[in-house]
Amino acid sequence: MLFAKNWQVARGFNHVGKDMLISGITGQQLCAYIYFGPIYDQKLKHMVLDKMPVKARGPRYMVDVCSQCGLIGYKVWCQMCRSSHTMATIRIPYACKL
Structure with a gap:
């Protein structure tokens, strides 16, 4: 059984889940990386910055x-x-x- 990264690489995708896409309408390459992967993995990247500091002691x-x-x-x-x-x-x- 292949792991997720090996599965992506074996099928021609980037191992971190970011790939360039080509527009089906114009045939031009899109100017941004598109992330292919689970949503929770993508959210965790941003949630680290949004953490609120909480003290263990308090009212x-x-x-x-x-x-x-x-x-x-x-x-x-x-x-x-x-x-x-x-x-x-x-x-x-x-x-x-x-």
């Missing part, structure tokens, strides 16, 4: 959670269970709130 955040279904409620009310009897207040790190 805690109080949140109401339904002890029956586990969903976060709003003002001591669970929308899923339509009840306020099974609500509990827990303290989570502020980073989890984001």
